[in-house]
Amino acid sequence: MTPNGSSSSSSVLPPEDILLIETLAATAWPPEQTVVVHGWRLRSAGGITRRANSVWPNADTGAAGLEEKVAAVEDHYAALGQPSIFQICDAARPADLDANLAARGYGANSHTFVQVAPIRDVLQSLPPLRTYPHFEIEVSEEFYDDWFDFYCLSEEVSGHAAAMRGGILQRIEPAHGFALLRIDGEPAAVGLGVVEQGWLGIFCMATLPSFRRQGAAGAILRTLAIWGQLYDAQQAYLQVMQNNPVAQQLYAKAGFATAYHYHYREKRLQ
16 A cells, blocks of 8 residues: 555555544444345444444445335334434445535535554654653553543543443454553553554544653553564554644654545434
8 A cells, every 4th residue: 555645535455444543443433223225234332432333335236226224223212212313434335425415405514534554664763662761651451440531631522422432442353452641640641553554543542731742642652562463463554634734744754644534424303
Protein backbone atom coordinates (compact mmCIF):
# COMPACT_ATOMS: atom_id res chain seq x y z
CA MET A 1 0.00 0.00 0.00
CA THR A 2 1.36 3.41 -0.92
CA PRO A 3 -0.87 6.11 0.60
CA ASN A 4 0.28 9.56 -0.44
CA GLY A 5 -0.90 11.52 2.56
CA SER A 6 -3.34 13.56 0.54
CA SER A 7 -6.25 15.03 2.47
CA SER A 8 -8.49 15.08 -0.60
CA SER A 9 -11.73 13.13 -0.72
CA SER A 10 -10.37 10.58 -3.21
CA SER A 11 -9.06 7.23 -2.00
CA VAL A 12 -5.57 6.02 -2.78
CA LEU A 13 -6.28 2.40 -1.94
CA PRO A 14 -8.22 -0.07 -4.08
CA PRO A 15 -11.67 -1.04 -2.78
CA GLU A 16 -10.50 -4.49 -1.65
CA ASP A 17 -7.89 -2.96 0.68
CA ILE A 18 -10.40 -0.45 2.01
CA LEU A 19 -12.82 -3.30 2.62
CA LEU A 20 -10.18 -5.19 4.61
CA ILE A 21 -9.47 -2.24 6.90
CA GLU A 22 -13.17 -1.50 7.35
CA THR A 23 -13.79 -5.15 8.22
CA LEU A 24 -11.01 -5.11 10.80
CA ALA A 25 -12.19 -1.80 12.24
CA ALA A 26 -15.74 -3.13 12.59
CA THR A 27 -14.46 -6.15 14.49
CA ALA A 28 -12.35 -3.92 16.73
CA TRP A 29 -15.37 -1.84 17.82
CA PRO A 30 -18.12 -4.47 18.27
CA PRO A 31 -21.73 -3.36 18.74
CA GLU A 32 -24.16 -4.89 21.17
CA GLN A 33 -26.29 -6.33 18.36
CA THR A 34 -25.83 -6.90 14.63
CA VAL A 35 -28.63 -7.74 12.20
CA VAL A 36 -27.56 -8.69 8.67
CA VAL A 37 -29.82 -7.56 5.83
CA HIS A 38 -28.70 -8.89 2.42
CA GLY A 39 -25.04 -8.27 3.28
CA TRP A 40 -25.45 -4.97 5.13
CA ARG A 41 -24.73 -5.09 8.86
CA LEU A 42 -27.18 -3.11 10.98
CA ARG A 43 -25.29 -2.36 14.18
CA SER A 44 -26.68 -1.07 17.46
CA ALA A 45 -25.36 -0.37 20.95
CA GLY A 46 -27.80 1.79 22.84
CA GLY A 47 -27.21 4.78 20.59
CA ILE A 48 -23.64 5.31 21.82
CA THR A 49 -21.03 6.06 19.12
CA ARG A 50 -22.00 6.31 15.48
CA ARG A 51 -19.76 3.42 14.47
CA ALA A 52 -21.59 1.00 16.77
CA ASN A 53 -25.02 2.32 15.79
CA SER A 54 -24.84 2.52 12.03
CA VAL A 55 -25.07 0.42 8.90
CA TRP A 56 -21.87 -1.23 7.65
CA PRO A 57 -22.92 -1.37 3.97
CA ASN A 58 -19.79 -2.89 2.47
CA ALA A 59 -21.29 -6.14 1.18
CA ASP A 60 -24.27 -6.92 -1.02
CA THR A 61 -25.78 -10.33 -1.70
CA GLY A 62 -27.70 -8.98 -4.68
CA ALA A 63 -30.86 -10.63 -3.37
CA ALA A 64 -32.77 -7.39 -2.80
CA GLY A 65 -33.07 -3.97 -4.36
CA LEU A 66 -31.90 -0.74 -2.76
CA GLU A 67 -35.42 0.43 -1.96
CA GLU A 68 -36.14 -2.74 0.00
CA LYS A 69 -32.86 -2.63 1.89
CA VAL A 70 -33.11 1.03 2.88
CA ALA A 71 -36.70 0.47 4.02
CA ALA A 72 -35.52 -2.43 6.19
CA VAL A 73 -32.83 -0.21 7.69
CA GLU A 74 -35.25 2.58 8.51
CA ASP A 75 -37.80 0.19 10.03
CA HIS A 76 -35.08 -1.47 12.11
CA TYR A 77 -33.69 1.70 13.63
CA ALA A 78 -37.12 3.28 14.07
CA ALA A 79 -38.08 0.27 16.20
CA LEU A 80 -35.01 0.98 18.32
CA GLY A 81 -35.92 4.66 18.61
CA GLN A 82 -32.70 5.60 16.79
CA PRO A 83 -31.96 7.53 13.59
CA SER A 84 -30.90 5.61 10.50
CA ILE A 85 -27.16 6.11 9.97
CA PHE A 86 -24.89 4.69 7.27
CA GLN A 87 -21.09 4.66 7.45
CA ILE A 88 -19.97 5.47 3.91
CA CYS A 89 -16.59 4.84 2.26
CA ASP A 90 -15.44 3.72 -1.18
CA ALA A 91 -16.12 0.09 -0.27
CA ALA A 92 -19.86 0.74 0.17
CA ARG A 93 -22.26 -1.29 -1.96
CA PRO A 94 -23.88 -0.35 -4.22
CA ALA A 95 -21.22 2.07 -5.40
CA ASP A 96 -23.74 4.91 -5.75
CA LEU A 97 -25.16 4.41 -2.24
CA ASP A 98 -23.90 7.77 -1.00
CA ALA A 99 -25.63 9.68 -3.79
CA ASN A 100 -28.82 7.69 -3.31
CA LEU A 101 -28.90 8.44 0.40
CA ALA A 102 -28.24 12.13 -0.21
CA ALA A 103 -31.20 12.19 -2.61
CA ARG A 104 -33.33 10.63 0.14
CA GLY A 105 -32.53 13.46 2.53
CA TYR A 106 -29.71 11.84 4.46
CA GLY A 107 -27.28 14.50 5.66
CA ALA A 108 -23.51 13.98 5.77
CA ASN A 109 -21.51 14.41 8.97
CA SER A 110 -18.41 13.27 10.88
CA HIS A 111 -16.02 13.31 7.94
CA THR A 112 -13.03 11.19 8.90
CA PHE A 113 -9.62 10.34 7.46
CA VAL A 114 -8.41 6.75 7.71
CA GLN A 115 -4.63 6.82 7.94
CA VAL A 116 -2.13 3.99 7.66
CA ALA A 117 1.58 3.45 8.26
CA PRO A 118 4.06 0.59 8.32
CA ILE A 119 4.88 -0.07 11.97
CA ARG A 120 8.59 0.19 11.17
CA ASP A 121 7.96 3.78 10.03
CA VAL A 122 6.08 4.59 13.23
CA LEU A 123 8.99 3.33 15.32
CA GLN A 124 11.52 5.22 13.20
CA SER A 125 9.50 8.44 13.36
CA LEU A 126 8.80 8.61 17.10
CA PRO A 127 11.48 9.21 19.76
CA PRO A 128 12.55 6.26 21.94
CA LEU A 129 10.69 5.90 25.22
CA ARG A 130 13.96 6.47 27.12
CA THR A 131 13.63 10.08 25.96
CA TYR A 132 10.88 10.42 28.56
CA PRO A 133 12.27 8.93 31.79
CA HIS A 134 9.42 10.49 33.81
CA PHE A 135 6.79 8.56 31.83
CA GLU A 136 5.38 5.32 33.21
CA ILE A 137 3.52 3.26 30.61
CA GLU A 138 1.68 -0.02 31.06
CA VAL A 139 -0.22 -2.14 28.56
CA SER A 140 -2.87 -4.51 29.85
CA GLU A 141 -4.48 -7.13 27.65
CA GLU A 142 -7.46 -7.18 29.98
CA PHE A 143 -10.08 -4.46 30.39
CA TYR A 144 -9.48 -2.77 33.75
CA ASP A 145 -11.02 0.02 35.79
CA ASP A 146 -8.08 2.45 36.01
CA TRP A 147 -7.80 2.61 32.22
CA PHE A 148 -11.55 2.89 31.68
CA ASP A 149 -12.08 5.48 34.40
CA PHE A 150 -9.42 7.70 32.85
CA TYR A 151 -10.81 7.15 29.36
CA CYS A 152 -14.29 8.21 30.52
CA LEU A 153 -12.79 11.25 32.25
CA SER A 154 -10.91 12.31 29.14
CA GLU A 155 -13.96 11.77 26.91
CA GLU A 156 -16.28 13.40 29.47
CA VAL A 157 -18.73 10.51 29.43
CA SER A 158 -20.65 8.92 32.28
CA GLY A 159 -23.83 6.99 33.01
CA HIS A 160 -25.42 5.25 30.02
CA ALA A 161 -22.75 6.48 27.59
CA ALA A 162 -19.97 5.09 29.77
CA ALA A 163 -21.76 1.78 30.27
CA MET A 164 -22.28 1.31 26.52
CA ARG A 165 -18.65 2.19 25.72
CA GLY A 166 -17.50 -0.21 28.41
CA GLY A 167 -19.60 -2.94 26.81
CA ILE A 168 -18.04 -2.28 23.41
CA LEU A 169 -14.53 -2.46 24.83
CA GLN A 170 -15.21 -5.66 26.73
CA ARG A 171 -16.60 -7.38 23.62
CA ILE A 172 -13.40 -7.00 21.59
CA GLU A 173 -12.28 -10.48 20.51
CA PRO A 174 -8.97 -10.04 18.61
CA ALA A 175 -5.77 -9.43 20.59
CA HIS A 176 -6.03 -6.04 22.27
CA GLY A 177 -3.96 -3.88 24.59
CA PHE A 178 -5.08 -1.02 26.83
CA ALA A 179 -2.20 1.45 27.22
CA LEU A 180 -2.11 3.89 30.16
CA LEU A 181 0.60 6.52 30.59
CA ARG A 182 1.33 8.24 33.88
CA ILE A 183 3.45 11.34 34.44
CA ASP A 184 4.84 11.64 37.95
CA GLY A 185 2.31 9.04 39.03
CA GLU A 186 -0.72 10.85 37.57
CA PRO A 187 -2.74 9.30 34.70
CA ALA A 188 -2.09 11.47 31.66
CA ALA A 189 -2.94 9.61 28.45
CA VAL A 190 -4.50 6.41 27.12
CA GLY A 191 -4.78 4.47 23.90
CA LEU A 192 -6.08 1.14 22.67
CA GLY A 193 -4.51 -1.24 20.18
CA VAL A 194 -6.32 -4.11 18.42
CA VAL A 195 -4.38 -6.58 16.26
CA GLU A 196 -5.84 -8.79 13.56
CA GLN A 197 -4.46 -10.14 10.26
CA GLY A 198 -1.16 -8.28 10.61
CA TRP A 199 -2.82 -4.91 11.21
CA LEU A 200 -2.69 -2.85 14.40
CA GLY A 201 -5.73 -0.64 14.84
CA ILE A 202 -5.26 2.42 17.06
CA PHE A 203 -8.30 3.61 19.01
CA CYS A 204 -9.31 5.68 22.05
CA MET A 205 -6.32 8.02 21.94
CA ALA A 206 -6.78 10.69 24.62
CA THR A 207 -4.57 13.00 26.69
CA LEU A 208 -5.73 15.27 29.48
CA PRO A 209 -5.35 18.94 28.53
CA SER A 210 -2.89 19.62 31.35
CA PHE A 211 -0.50 16.98 29.98
CA ARG A 212 -0.65 17.83 26.27
CA ARG A 213 2.38 18.84 24.19
CA GLN A 214 4.70 16.82 26.41
CA GLY A 215 5.08 13.80 24.14
CA ALA A 216 2.51 11.62 25.89
CA ALA A 217 0.42 10.76 22.81
CA GLY A 218 3.52 9.91 20.80
CA ALA A 219 4.75 7.66 23.61
CA ILE A 220 1.39 5.86 23.63
CA LEU A 221 1.61 5.34 19.86
CA ARG A 222 5.16 4.00 20.09
CA THR A 223 4.24 1.68 22.96
CA LEU A 224 1.26 0.26 21.06
CA ALA A 225 3.41 -0.20 17.94
CA ILE A 226 5.95 -2.21 19.95
CA TRP A 227 3.16 -4.20 21.57
CA GLY A 228 1.55 -4.86 18.18
CA GLN A 229 4.76 -6.36 16.88
CA LEU A 230 4.45 -9.03 19.57
CA TYR A 231 1.39 -10.21 17.64
CA ASP A 232 3.12 -9.98 14.23
CA ALA A 233 1.50 -6.71 13.19
CA GLN A 234 3.34 -5.04 10.32
CA GLN A 235 0.90 -2.24 9.46
CA ALA A 236 -1.12 0.21 11.55
CA TYR A 237 -4.32 2.13 10.86
CA LEU A 238 -6.30 4.76 12.71
CA GLN A 239 -9.18 7.18 12.20
CA VAL A 240 -8.90 10.92 12.70
CA MET A 241 -11.58 13.54 12.21
CA GLN A 242 -11.00 15.84 9.25
CA ASN A 243 -11.64 18.87 11.49
CA ASN A 244 -8.91 17.86 13.98
CA PRO A 245 -5.67 19.31 12.55
CA VAL A 246 -3.79 18.95 15.84
CA ALA A 247 -4.25 15.17 15.87
CA GLN A 248 -3.43 15.02 12.16
CA GLN A 249 -0.10 16.76 12.81
CA LEU A 250 0.73 14.24 15.54
CA TYR A 251 -0.04 11.28 13.30
CA ALA A 252 1.88 12.77 10.37
CA LYS A 253 4.94 13.06 12.61
CA ALA A 254 4.45 9.40 13.54
CA GLY A 255 4.56 8.36 9.88
CA PHE A 256 0.84 8.06 9.15
CA ALA A 257 -0.68 9.16 5.85
CA THR A 258 -4.28 9.38 4.69
CA ALA A 259 -5.36 6.32 2.69
CA TYR A 260 -9.09 7.05 2.28
CA HIS A 261 -11.93 8.71 4.08
CA TYR A 262 -15.41 7.93 5.33
CA HIS A 263 -18.38 9.87 6.56
CA TYR A 264 -21.82 9.13 7.89
CA ARG A 265 -25.16 9.67 6.21
CA GLU A 266 -27.88 10.24 8.78
CA LYS A 267 -31.65 10.62 8.60
CA ARG A 268 -33.24 11.83 11.76
CA LEU A 269 -36.43 10.28 13.12
CA GLN A 270 -39.60 12.03 12.01
